[in-house]
Amino acid sequence: MTHYSKETIADLVAGQLPWPQTKRIMSAYKDEARFFTYLSVLQSRVAWRDKILLPISEHLFIVDNNNGRVTKCECGHSFGDYKKNWKLKANISVRNTEKSLREIYPNSDIPDPNWMEIREFLCPSCGHLHEVEACAPGYPIVHDFEPDLEGFYRDWLKQPLAKK
Amino acid sequence: MLKKNTPLKDRLEESERLMKSTGCYDGVTELQLRNQDPLKFETLHTKLRSACVSAREMARRISASPGVREVGEMVVAIYTPEGDAIALSNGIMVHVHTMSRFLKWMIKEGYENDPGINPGDIFANNDAFIGTVQVPDVMDVIPIFHEGELVAWAGAVCHELEAGGITPGGDVCLAQERFTEGLFVCAEKIGSNDKIRRDYVIRCERNLRMPIYWVLDEKAKVASCISMRESVLEVINEVGVDFWKQLIKEFIEEGRRGQLLRTQQLTVPGIYRGHTFYGHVTEGKPGFQPLGEPNWLYNIPVELTITSGGKMIMDFEGTQPWGYHSMNCTPAGMDGGMFVTLTQHMNFEGLVNDGAWMATELKLPKGTWTNPDNEMCATATSWALLLPAYGVFQRLLSRGFLARGFVEEVFVGQVNSPMIEMGGTSQYGTPFGMAHFECAAAGSGALAIKDGLDTAYVGWNPESDMGNIEIWEQSMPMVYIGRSIVPNSGGAGKFRGGCSFVSTWLISKTDHLRLVTSEHSSRVFDNAGMCGGYPAPTCQKHRATRNSDIKARAKKRLPLPHSPGIDPKKSDLEKLLKGKHITEEGPYITAPHKEGDVFTHSYNGGGGFGDVLQRDPVKTAWDVTNGFMTREAALKIYGIVLGVDLETGDFKADFKKTVTLRRNMRAKRLKQSQPVSKWMASEKKRVAALKFVPEVKRMYAAAIKLSPRFEKEFKAFWSLNKNFQIKM
Numbered sequence: 001m002t003h004y005s006k007e008t009i010a011d012l013v014a015g016q017l018p019w020p021q022t023k024r025i026m027s028a029y030k031d032e033a034r035f036f037t038y039l040s041v042l043q044s045r046v047a048w049r050d051k052i053l054l055p056i057s058e059h060l061f062i063v064d065n066n067n068g069r070v071t072k073c074e075c076g077h078s079f080g081d082y083k084k085n086w087k088l089k090a091n092i093s094v095r096n097t098e099k100s101l102r103e104i105y106p107n108s109d110i111p112d113p114n115w116m117e118i119r120e121f122l123c124p125s126c127g128h129l130h131e132v133e134a135c136a137p138g139y140p141i142v143h144d145f146e147p148d149l150e151g152f153y154r155d156w157l158k159q160p161l162a163k164k
Numbered sequence: 165m166l167k168k169n170t171p172l173k174d175r176l177e178e179s180e181r182l183m184k185s186t187g188c189y190d191g192v193t194e195l196q197l198r199n200q201d202p203l204k205f206e207t208l209h210t211k212l213r214s215a216c217v218s219a220r221e222m223a224r225r226i227s228a229s230p231g232v233r234e235v236g237e238m239v240v241a242i243y244t245p246e247g248d249a250i251a252l253s254n255g256i257m258v259h260v261h262t263m264s265r266f267l268k269w270m271i272k273e274g275y276e277n278d279p280g281i282n283p284g285d286i287f288a289n290n291d292a293f294i295g296t297v298q299v300p301d302v303m304d305v306i307p308i309f310h311e312g313e314l315v316a317w318a319g320a321v322c323h324e325l326e327a328g329g330i331t332p333g334g335d336v337c338l339a340q341e342r343f344t345e346g347l348f349v350c351a352e353k354i355g356s357n358d359k360i361r362r363d364y365v366i367r368c369e370r371n372l373r374m375p376i377y378w379v380l381d382e383k384a385k386v387a388s389c390i391s392m393r394e395s396v397l398e399v400i401n402e403v404g405v406d407f408w409k410q411l412i413k414e415f416i417e418e419g420r421r422g423q424l425l426r427t428q429q430l431t432v433p434g435i436y437r438g439h440t441f442y443g444h445v446t447e448g449k450p451g452f453q454p455l456g457e458p459n460w461l462y463n464i465p466v467e468l469t470i471t472s473g474g475k476m477i478m479d480f481e482g483t484q485p486w487g488y489h490s491m492n493c494t495p496a497g498m499d500g501g502m503f504v505t506l507t508q509h510m511n512f513e514g515l516v517n518d519g520a521w522m523a524t525e526l527k528l529p530k531g532t533w534t535n536p537d538n539e540m541c542a543t544a545t546s547w548a549l550l551l552p553a554y555g556v557f558q559r560l561l562s563r564g565f566l567a568r569g570f571v572e573e574v575f576v577g578q579v580n581s582p583m584i585e586m587g588g589t590s591q592y593g594t595p596f597g598m599a600h601f602e603c604a605a606a607g608s609g610a611l612a613i614k615d616g617l618d619t620a621y622v623g624w625n626p627e628s629d630m631g632n633i634e635i636w637e638q639s640m641p642m643v644y645i646g647r648s649i650v651p652n653s654g655g656a657g658k659f660r661g662g663c664s665f666v667s668t669w670l671i672s673k674t675d676h677l678r679l680v681t682s683e684h685s686s687r688v689f690d691n692a693g694m695c696g697g698y699p700a701p702t703c704q705k706h707r708a709t710r711n712s713d714i715k716a717r718a719k720k721r722l723p724l725p726h727s728p729g730i731d732p733k734k735s736d737l738e739k740l741l742k743g744k745h746i747t748e749e750g751p752y753i754t755a756p757h758k759e760g761d762v763f764t765h766s767y768n769g770g771g772g773f774g775d776v777l778q779r780d781p782v783k784t785a786w787d788v789t790n791g792f793m794t795r796e797a798a799l800k801i802y803g804i805v806l807g808v809d810l811e812t813g814d815f816k817a818d819f820k821k822t823v824t825l826r827r828n829m830r831a832k833r834l835k836q837s838q839p840v841s842k843w844m845a846s847e848k849k850r851v852a853a854l855k856f857v858p859e860v861k862r863m864y865a866a867a868i869k870l871s872p873r874f875e876k877e878f879k880a881f882w883s884l885n886k887n888f889q890i891k892m
Binding site: 012017025026032034035057059087089090093105109110114126127129130133134135136140141142144146148149152155156 | 428429430432433434435436437438439440441443461463472513563566567568569570571572573612613614650651652653656658659687688689691692693694695696697698699701703704705730731732749773774775776777794796797800801830831833834836837838839840841843844847850851856857859860863864877878881882
């Protein structure tokens with residue numbers, strides 16, 4: 001049975017594990033304990049105590065807290081009920097002019113802002129850039145991920161969550 | 165078990181009935197052989213896989229095509245009598261399942277009775293509505309008989325570099341209907357007694373610009389099929405035919421179960437969503453018939469549901485209709501896209517076969533480009549939309565990997581890698597035609613733990629390879645004057661996307677060279693980043709110079725351009741050469757080129773992962789030193805201040821200044837942003853008033869016309885009046 005220490009997974013998640021070791025992990029059978037080791041790594045990384053139930057982006061987590069299950073930024077900012085699209089509670093910056101697109105693409109050909117814009121979704125507290133959408137103007141904001149959280153814990157992990 | 169020599173059609177129908185009634189492949193509810201002797205079970209599958217790999221390698225040495233020899237555009241596989249893949253080689257695995265469709269089509273059409281399926285027969289197909297992706301993907305299959313009973317099939321596919329269409333090459337850009345795509349072989353018996361028919365070869369020779377590629381590839385494919393046939397018969401002689409019949413069913417059922425388990429092991433159940441776009445601009449371009457609107461913006465929304473049983477259901481509801489262009493895709497092609505993606509991300513070990521595909525479901529709305537309701541439409545460049553679509557699938561899967569903690573598997577996905585096709589008079593003075601396949605080495609999307617692969621990945625062939633310059637130069641009247649990394653071509657992010665390359669050629673020893681490009685998105689990015697990463701810049705334009713003074717400059721030993729450079733407003737060609745300068749967006753379709761002209765063509769990089777302000781300054785200094793990124797990008801996008809090491813001349817990061825700059829950039833971007841709710845309130849007015857350019861309006865109108873769900877969700881999101889309509 002494959003197993004890795006918390007330190008190894010922490011380095012892997014941080015992108016700091018040496019490549020030969022990373023490649024061995026990629027080629028090996030997957031470690032069954034990974035999910036909970038991963039949660040433990042993430043929990044040690046954050047400055048707050050709410051229990052992380054599921055990461056949904058690099059620095060965004062579904063957590064258990066006094067207000068129920070919410071989506072939370074690594075900085076501690078809460079985006080509210082995890083079942084709702086966190087992006088609707090974020091800050092947005094839209095690049096839909098040649099000038100603003102050039103800031104990200106200084107040396108390349110850029111899209112026609114009449115056909116496509118870039119939307120940046122930021123944490124209103126820390127300013128972390130959580131997600132970028134590239135889409136036609138007027139396109140509805142995407143709800144990236146609606147996990148079946150209860151089903152995941154109950155059926156796949158065999159550790160049902162307490163009722164909220 | 166069915167009686168010996170039960171008609172194939174009956175066997176197939178029974179197999180499908182059993183799958184439906186038991187939920188298991190061919191009704192195999194218990195893996196008896198596997199449970200009896202797992203080692204023997206695995207060894208036999210490995211033996212078949214080795215037979216496939218070795219047959220493909222042998223065949224590549226027979227082929228004359230640099231696409232097959234150099235780049236490996238070939239795959240072979242062994243199938244059950246009903247046409248399900250048991251084992252396959254490496255290579256363009258997208259076709260393992262499309263070939264399965266071809267076999268089933270022949271069985272359902274009663275080929276056993278007419279034209280008959282006999283030992284030594286050879287059948288070929290490149291009709292996407294029967295089972296392939298596009299016209300250049302020509303597949304050959306042979307039946308394998310044991311003591312008069314059909315016990316398996318062997319099949320092989322090569323991507324042909326010339327298909328005889330309205331424009332030269334294989335990905336026939338200008339095809340707007342099936343009738344201009346080139347030479348079709350529609351599930352045809354092309355040979356018997358292991359020999360390809362002479363009249364078929366003559367048809368190929370008289371309908372292709374470069375028949376040597378196609379015809380020798382046919383011979384290579386037949387040779388590989390015969391090699392696999394011998395290997396299968398060896399196995400049957402070893403284990404007995406009844407054991408074989410049970411074994412191959414269990415292989416597939418094991419593959420199906422393995423896929424479901426792997427989904428449960430690597431992901432999280434739920435609904436995943438994403439989208440991408442593609443811009444097709446043909447306005448004013450010569451050759452396009454006015455059959456539809458000249459410019460088309462394609463939205464490609466994808467919704468992936470992972471059920472608690474581990475099944476993956478992918479839905480393309482809300483995408484655009486098929487059109488009079490070459491980018492439509494058939495369900496066979498869509499299946500193939502799913503299959504090749506699964507082999508790369510989830511089935512990298514274990515029993516890789518059609519079982520994995522059976523654990524998935526595709527919802528392809530009728531009438532859209534994913535499932536055209538008109539079989540006369542063209543599919544010659546299906547990849548233009550297929551690759552971006554499966555790039556979305558890769559990001560959706562990766563969201564699951566990330567949530568589950570398998571960060572080493574997170575991959576921002578594939579991109580289009582635009583192809584250049586050519587024809588006319590070769591450097592030897594002979595007629596020729598060819599697709600240049602160096603496109604099989606784009607940049608990959610980033611990973612969650614490292615930058616993407618530079619010039620080393622395409623979605624359709626996990627063994628990506630651009631081929632050697634010297635080999636390509638033997639096959640076309642152009643010589644390379646540059647093949648360079650494109651700085652900043654990887655999407656920006658904490659981990660950037662892999663960079664692409666650009667080639668620059670001098671047209672040589674010809675007065676008639678037609679150059680055409682395809683799979684080239686205009687005005688929009690056809691990829692995306694993930695977790696804060698940006699899309700790669702995939703709407704590059706072509707730069708060319710006609711009647712250049714390059715030879716005179718060379719004589720005078722003046723500097724020559726080796727790439728378009730890093731100034732999008734004035735290329736190095738314009739800066740260094742005299743002549744007629746051309747900047748062209750989208751498909752490159754112009755009058756023939758001739759000796760002395762210079763042409764450039766760039767491929768695409770992949771999307772980025774993570775917030776740019778978290779990128780490692782040391783890695784970035786290395787990137788700038790080695791030409792993967794410009795100093796300007798490092799400063800403006802990433803907030804990384806670089807100095808120069810006076811001893812080595814390399815760039816090095818100034819950490820202190822970087823920390824300060826990044827702090828300011830973070831504050832600035834927060835200040836410039838606004839709450840989404842506020843933005844939505846103002847944006848809603850624009851949407852309600854339809855203040856969009858015609859192409860965007862047409863995109864919404866077309867999506868709404870085909871999909872009541874898209875309409876409902878669109879109106880609900882913007883809180884639009886229920887009477888809201890888009891009139892064109």
